[in-house]
Amino acid sequence: MAKVDEPITPAEEEVAQTEIAARQAELAVPAELTAGSVGEYFRSGIARVKAGESGVLPVVAGLILISILFQSLDSKFLTAGNLVNLLVQAAVFSLLAMGEVFVLVLGEIDLSVGYVAAIGAVTMADLAGPAHDWPWWSAITAALLICAGIGLLQGSIITIVGLPSFVVTLAGLLFWQGVLLKILGNGGTIPINDAQINDIASANLSPLAGWIVMLVLVALFGAMLWRRDSKRRKAGLVAPPPTITLLKIGGALVGGIALVLLCNTDRGIIVPIQGVPYVVLLVVGVLVLWTILLGRTRLGRYFYAIGGNAEAARRAGVNLIKIRTIAFLLCSLTAGIAGIVYASRLRSISTSIDGGTLVLYAVAAAVIGGTSLFGGRGKAIHGVLGGIVIAAIDNGMGLMGFTAASKYMVTALVLLAAVTIDALSRRGRVAT
Amino acid sequence: MTSSGNGAEPLLRLKGVSKNFGPVQALTDVDLEVRSGEVTALIGDNGAGKSVLIKTISGIHAPERGEILWEGRPVKIRTPREAAALGIETVYQDLALCNNLDIVQNMFLGRERENAFFLDEESMEKAAQETLASLAVTTVRSIRQPVASLSGGQRQSVAIAKAVLWDTKLVIMDEPTAALGVAQTRMVLDLTRRLVEQGHAALIVSHNMNDVFEVADRIIVLYLGRVVALRPAKELDRQIAVDLMTTGASDRINEHQAQQGEGD
Numbered sequence: 094m095a096k097v098d099e100p101i102t103p104a105e106e107e108v109a110q111t112e113i114a115a116r117q118a119e120l121a122v123p124a125e126l127t128a129g130s131v132g133e134y135f136r137s138g139i140a141r142v143k144a145g146e147s148g149v150l151p152v153v154a155g156l157i158l159i160s161i162l163f164q165s166l167d168s169k170f171l172t173a174g175n176l177v178n179l180l181v182q183a184a185v186f187s188l189l190a191m192g193e194v195f196v197l198v199l200g201e202i203d204l205s206v207g208y209v210a211a212i213g214a215v216t217m218a219d220l221a222g223p224a225h226d227w228p229w230w231s232a233i234t235a236a237l238l239i240c241a242g243i244g245l246l247q248g249s250i251i252t253i254v255g256l257p258s259f260v261v262t263l264a265g266l267l268f269w270q271g272v273l274l275k276i277l278g279n280g281g282t283i284p285i286n287d288a289q290i291n292d293i294a295s296a297n298l299s300p301l302a303g304w305i306v307m308l309v310l311v312a313l314f315g316a317m318l319w320r321r322d323s324k325r326r327k328a329g330l331v332a333p334p335p336t337i338t339l340l341k342i343g344g345a346l347v348g349g350i351a352l353v354l355l356c357n358t359d360r361g362i363i364v365p366i367q368g369v370p371y372v373v374l375l376v377v378g379v380l381v382l383w384t385i386l387l388g389r390t391r392l393g394r395y396f397y398a399i400g401g402n403a404e405a406a407r408r409a410g411v412n413l414i415k416i417r418t419i420a421f422l423l424c425s426l427t428a429g430i431a432g433i434v435y436a437s438r439l440r441s442i443s444t445s446i447d448g449g450t451l452v453l454y455a456v457a458a459a460v461i462g463g464t465s466l467f468g469g470r471g472k473a474i475h476g477v478l479g480g481i482v483i484a485a486i487d488n489g490m491g492l493m494g495f496t497a498a499s500k501y502m503v504t505a506l507v508l509l510a511a512v513t514i515d516a517l518s519r520r521g522r523v524a525t
Numbered sequence: 526m527t528s529s530g531n532g533a534e535p536l537l538r539l540k541g542v543s544k545n546f547g548p549v550q551a552l553t554d555v556d557l558e559v560r561s562g563e564v565t566a567l568i569g570d571n572g573a574g575k576s577v578l579i580k581t582i583s584g585i586h587a588p589e590r591g592e593i594l595w596e597g598r599p600v601k602i603r604t605p606r607e608a609a610a611l612g613i614e615t616v617y618q619d620l621a622l623c624n625n626l627d628i629v630q631n632m633f634l635g636r637e638r639e640n641a642f643f644l645d646e647e648s649m650e651k652a653a654q655e656t657l658a659s660l661a662v663t664t665v666r667s668i669r670q671p672v673a674s675l676s677g678g679q680r681q682s683v684a685i686a687k688a689v690l691w692d693t694k695l696v697i698m699d700e701p702t703a704a705l706g707v708a709q710t711r712m713v714l715d716l717t718r719r720l721v722e723q724g725h726a727a728l729i730v731s732h733n734m735n736d737v738f739e740v741a742d743r744i745i746v747l748y749l750g751r752v753v754a755l756r757p758a759k760e761l762d763r764q765i766a767v768d769l770m771t772t773g774a775s776d777r778i779n780e781h782q783a784q785q786g787e788g789d
Contacts, residue, residue, distance in 0.1 A: 328647045330654075331667065389643045394626075398634055401623035408621045409635030410606060469625035 131336050151514050152462050152478045155507070156485065163489030170489050174360030177370065179488045180481070181294060184372045185210075185435045187480030189455035190462065191383055191473045192427030195420040197459055198387075198400045200468025201258035203424045205247060205265030206455055207448025210432030211273050213240040214442040217433055218283040219276070221290055229289040237429045243269070244425025248418035258421075266448065274444055282443035285436060293375065294438035297368030300357040306374065307349040310381075315342035372434055376477060379430060383423075383473035396420055400469035457504065458483050461511040482507065534597045536561045536694055536726045537582065537613075542591030544577055551577040553750045555591070559695060564717055564727045566737040566758070569747035570770045575730050578747065579697050582728070583615040584608035612694035616684045618703055624673035628665065629653040631672055632687040656690045657682075660719055664712075678709025682716055695726045702736050714740045734763045748773035 163170040189206050196203045213236040219225065221232035247265050251258045277283065285291055298306065318338060325332035356369040387393035395416045398406040407413050436442040460466055461482050462475030483504060490500050535558035544552040552574050559565045569575050580586045582593070584602040592599055595611050602608050605615070622631050629646070632653045638645040653668055662682045665675065672680055681701055688696045701717070702710040717740055721727050731737050737744065737758075744761055746754040746769040753773045754761070761769075768775035 324647055328651060330647060330650055331669070385643075391637050391639060391644060394630060394634075394637060394644065397625055398623045398630075401625035402621070405621040405623050405631075406634065408605065408617065410609075411635055469623075 131334060131340075134333065134337050149463050149472075149474060149478060151511070152475070152482060155461075155510075156478070156482055159482065159485050159489065163485070163492070167489070167492045169492055172360075173355050173358035175488065175492070177356055177360055177373075179484050180373050180376075181370050181438070182488060183477075183481040183484035184294070184376050185431050185438070185451070185480075186454050186458050186483050187376050187477040188379060188431035188434060189428055189451060190458035190476030190480050191379060192424040192431070192476075193452075193455045193459045194383075194387075194464050194471045194473055194476050195396065195424045195427075196258065197456070197464050197466060198396045198468060198471040199417060199420050200400050200403075201251070201417070201420070202262065202456065203247070203258065203265075203421060204262040204452050205243075205269060205448075206424065206428040206431075207446075207451035208266055208269035208273060209240055209243050209425050209448075210428040210435060210451065211442065211446045211448050212243065212269050213237065213429035213432035214436035214446070215273060215276055215283060217290065218285050218436055218442045221285065221287045222283060229287045232287075233290070233433055236433060237426060240429025240432070241422050241426040244422035244428075245418065247425070248421025251421065252414040252417045266452065270448060273446070273448075277442075277444050280444055282441050284441040290433070290437050291440050292371060292437075294370070294372045294434055295440075297356070297366070297370050298374065300368050303353045303357055303369040306369070307353045310377070311342070311346050311349045314345050318342060372437075375430070375434065379427065380473050380477050383427070386423075387473060392416065392419065397469060400471075454480075454483055454504075457508040457511075460515060461507060463511075463515075465515050466512065467515075479511075533560075535559060536596060538594040538597075539582075540592040540594065542581065542588045542593065544574075544581060544586060544588045551750055552581070552588070555747075555750075555752050557745050557752055557755055559726050559728050560743070561694065561726045562721050562724055563742040564721050564729060564740050565743045565745060566741035567728060567730045567745045567747065568732075568734075568737055568766060568770060572749075573747040573770070574750040575747055576699070577750075579615065579699060579728070579730060582608070582695075583613055583697055609691065612692055613697065614688035614691060614693045614695070615697040616681075616688050616699065616701060618699040618701075622672045622680060622684055622687075625671060627671050628657075628668040628675075628683050631683060632656070632690050634687075636691070652690065653686075656686050659723070660686055660689070660716055662686055662716065676709060677705050678712040681705065681709070681713050685713070685716055685720070689720060689723075689725060693725060695728060696720060697728045697730075699730045700732065701729060702731065702733060710736065734766060737766070738763060746770055 160171060169175055189210065192206055193203060216239050217232045217236035220227040220235055221229055225232075227235070243265070247261055250256060251261045297303075318341060322332050322335070322338045352373075353369060356373070357367050359365045359367045361367070387396065395406060395411050398409070398411060399413060399416060403413060406416075432442075435446065455476075458479030459471065459476050460479065462472075462477070462479030464471030464475040464479075486504050486507060487500055490503065537559040539555050539557050542552055542555040543550070555574075555578065567575055567578065577586060581588050582602065584605045584607050587601075587603060593602060594600070600611065602611065602613070608615075623634065626634065629650050633649045638648050638652075650668065657663075657665070657668065660682070662679075665679055665683075672683060675683065685696065685698070685701070698717070701713050705713060714736060717727055717729065721742075729737070729741065741758045744754065744756060744758050744766065745752060746766065748769065751773070754769050765775045765777050768777065
């Protein structure tokens with residue numbers, strides 16, 4: 094009855110393997126889940142960065158580097174006026190990139206977002222224009238619904254027919270560009286005269302309103318964070334020490350104060366202009382919404398699960414067709430928001446919109462921000478930060494008088510660097 | 526061909542189950558039973574129908590003929606969902622875990638707990654912690670670490686713990702130790718024993734005779750889609766098992782039993 098000859102010392106192997114696993118675990122676990130003290134928290138954070146689990150650190154470091162570089166070359170870069178302008182410029186990239194994050198997390202891609210945004214913009218401009226004269230909010234709602242519908246259509250073709258998203262959305266890129274040309278005519282333009290729509294990208298909250306909104310948002314964030322951490326502590330689960338929780342809330346407050354101070358500085362040349370632009374609030378709103386959806390809901394969990402191991406998700410009972418289609422829908426919906434901001438900034442929509450470049454910037458922004466092209470990893474904040482990097486390069490080089498040619502080349506190098514970081518950190522993780 | 530049995534109704538019983546894919550007869554008149562509190566091993570050569578059999582039990586394939594009795598009642602298991610509803614969970618060979626998700630997220634994948642709109646992380650984390658503790662899976666540092674950072678044995682343990690987290694009565698394991706080292710295999714076999722001591726039933730598919738004879742209470746041998754033996758493990762030895770797997774019969778089986786009888 095074959096009790097088999099146990100070969101060599103299993104105990105030794107066990108010890109060795111446990112040690113390796115423990116070391117890997119140390120690096121893999123987010124600091125707030127294991128650290129008992131503030132010092133430990135920071136040490137564990139540093140260990141994670143060294144192991145390639147750097148999160149948004151590279152993009153934040155990159156932003157600081159870009160800022161120092163441009164400021165040293167042109168002292169106008171870090172003025173309040175230019176920085177607020179930069180945030181407004183970044184809005185379209187950030188929104189498109191946040192949409193792209195949904196499909197990138199699945200390991201898919203959507204190349205149509207640029208022209209889907211254009212379709213959203215032209216729908217809104219047309220409906221709010223003299224031909225139909227819809228109120229601004231219904232024109233915007235209709236535009237967003239149409240974009241969501243486009244996402245649903247493309248997503249269904251990809252998931253139900255089982256075609257590669259690359260090809261289907263490439264067809265989308267061409268098709269919606271064609272539709273746009275058809276609607277606008279060759280070289281056509283639809284101007285927007287609706288004050289509310291134009292205010293999205295050009296009007297500001299009053300300075301006082303800016304303060305109030307910021308304080309309310311930070312208070313909500315702080316309350317949620319505090320409640321979660323104290324609930325974990327009470328339930329006997331590993332939770333960060335209260336000092337860390339307070340430091341995080343404090344950090345959010347400092348960031349909020351800095352942003353509002355920056356925006357409330359008078360940046361007008363002839364007439365005073367001050368206050369937080371509505372579009373910044375819009376981007377923050379979308380960021381909060383998509384962050385909660387990705388991180389705190391079942392739907393978001395399934396996006397990551399499919400991106401990580403679609404077969405495992407399927408076996409766990411996840412409806413792959415439904416969840417994937419929803420991701421394409423959310424992507425196109427977010428693109429629609431970007432299109433509205435785009436049209437609002439230009440106060441018109443014309444055939445000069447370059448949806449091809451926009452989509453490449455959107456994917457680049459998401460990847461620069463830290464979202465993986467290989468699927469399974471990505472956050473809404475990545476899109477926002479990556480969008481700001483791209484806008485900063487554009488803005489800073491523009492200040493220095495560089496042409497589009499140089500801007501493209503520099504943006505390409507930054508993208509290449511970001512993808513390299515992604516691939517290297519992925520290799521590091523796989524090796525463990 | 527049937528086991529001596531202990532009188533009680535088996536948890537799962539298959540009667541005359543047949544399955545073919547076109548002209549290929551994958552299973553022919555399979556009769557077998559699986560009991561709670563026991564590890565039943567399913568062995569057979571490549572192509573003997575082991576995979577088809579466990580897929581039939583776990584709701585992936587529907588049998589053409591025959592009857593499946595669950596706790597004495599005839600049931601139809603048409604989808605993995607229906608299998609899960611009965612209390613049948615399958616741990617697959619290729620580890621159906623998501624590397625980018627942590628242990629808790631993997632264990633609750635597809636069955637997340639929610640309060641209103643949001644995931645109830647605290648409740649899931651506590652339940653996962655308790656399950657892992659009850660199975661004495663203690664080597665993981667934090668249940669919030671991504672499974673990508675776990676060793677093979679730890680990953681297999683998580684996959685098994687995931688299966689018993691639900692109100693599971695039967696855990697089916699497809700080659701649970703195939704890719705593991707010695708110590709890791711030990712870990713998984715110990716875990717399997719603890720599982721049945723808690724009253725679950727375990728059905729293990731394995732190629733590894735060492736593992737089978739170490740962990741199994743009862744052994745089912747499949748040969749070309751037929752059950753050629755279903756016996757308590759102590760009535761067989763490795764040579765007999767290999768004979769049965771490769772030729773469908775063994776001359777030594779009665780001899781062995783006689784020896785065992787004399788020994789008793």
